Amino acid sequence: MNKPLAITLILIISILIFSNPAFAAKKLSNISDKIFAYTDTQNASPSNSFGANAGIIVGQEGVVVVDTLATAKEAQEMIHDIRKITNKPIRYVVNTHTHFDHCFGNSEFAKEGAIIISHKNGKANLIKWGDKLIGIVKNMGMTDELLEGTTISYPSVTFNDRIQIDLGNIIVDLIYIAPNHSTDNIMVYIQKEKVLFTGDILFTNFHAYIGNADLDGWKKNLDYIIKLDVDKIIPGHGPLSGKQDISDMRDYLIAFDKHARELCSSSDDLEAIVTQMEKALPRKAQGNWMIRSSIQQKYLKSNK
Numbered sequence: 576m577n578k579p580l581a582i583t584l585i586l587i588i589s590i591l592i593f594s595n596p597a598f599a600a601k602k603l604s605n606i607s608d609k610i611f612a613y614t615d616t617q618n619a620s621p622s623n624s625f626g627a628n629a630g631i632i633v634g635q636e637g638v639v640v641v642d643t644l645a646t647a648k649e650a651q652e653m654i655h656d657i658r659k660i661t662n663k664p665i666r667y668v669v670n671t672h673t674h675f676d677h678c679f680g681n682s683e684f685a686k687e688g689a690i691i692i693s694h695k696n697g698k699a700n701l702i703k704w705g706d707k708l709i710g711i712v713k714n715m716g717m718t719d720e721l722l723e724g725t726t727i728s729y730p731s732v733t734f735n736d737r738i739q740i741d742l743g744n745i746i747v748d749l750i751y752i753a754p755n756h757s758t759d760n761i762m763v764y765i766q767k768e769k770v771l772f773t774g775d776i777l778f779t780n781f782h783a784y785i786g787n788a789d790l791d792g793w794k795k796n797l798d799y800i801i802k803l804d805v806d807k808i809i810p811g812h813g814p815l816s817g818k819q820d821i822s823d824m825r826d827y828l829i830a831f832d833k834h835a836r837e838l839c840s841s842s843d844d845l846e847a848i849v850t851q852m853e854k855a856l857p858r859k860a861q862g863n864w865m866i867r868s869s870i871q872q873k874y875l876k877s878n879k
């Protein structure tokens with residue numbers, strides 16, 4: 576191959592690789608000078624924790640990790656990225672909730688000596704399902720290769736309503752309002768920085784999973800956030816968000832419930848219902864598969 580042709584080919588291949596979001600490397604980006612997060616992962620799939628976000632808070636006394644992604648391998652990459660930012664010890668892991676895409680990386684942080692914290696329902700859910708969960712996620716497209724080295728690591732500290740982590744120069748509040756997207760989803764609030772991690776209380780530009788949701792409780796959580804002194808919100812999935820996204824999420828839940836009830840009261844044809852739901856709901860960039868599983872789990876099952 577002549578040299579100019581080879582160079583052109585390399586250039587074209589590079590453009591193809593780097594312009595395709597599927598190949599875009601995740602990067603911990605600055606939310607404030609002490610807070611960093613992965614947000615807005617494109618082409619959500621089993622190989623990127625289904626687009627779950629995660630983040631870190633760096634204080635005088637060490638690091639708090641918020642969510643650990645879906646596999647040991649992804650958690651190792653996250654630790655690698657954290658080490659580019661700080662050498663401080665990783666003291667705590669907070670699981671916003673114990674859906675696997677947010678907590679299956681726990682074991683890698685436990686190896687680093689981190690104390691894992693969740694709501695008390697989160698630990699109970701993990702214990703109830705235990706290793707069966709690994710089998711369940713394999714049915715969702717998580718291959719043995721992706722899951723290599725992944726083991727469930729249980730929280731050792733749990734709480735009911737509120738707990739505080741003091742990192743010396745920064746306080747991290749963990750707050751539980753009511754059951755919502757799951758029975759255990761908490762929020763992580765850093766008042767000093769006006770930053771909030773919501774876990775899956777908020778999906779932005781991403782269809783929400785509401786298959787085992789408590790919708791009234793979920794709305795209570797969103798109403799609480801609306802009144803909170805916060806500027807930057809890291810959702811469970813999707814881009815860095817703000818209060819408008821919280822209002823939109825509330826409207827989405829109301830719309831989803833209304834349409835799903837109407838459609839499921841006269842039909843149990845899942846495919847037809849999903850098609851109608853896709854037309855009725857606001858358009859979202861990602862997470863269309865969530866509509867199907869939410870309808871299946873919450874609306875068609877409860878009709879039977």
Ligand SMILES: [Zn+2]
Nearest residue numbers: 672674756775
């Ligand atoms: Zn979730």
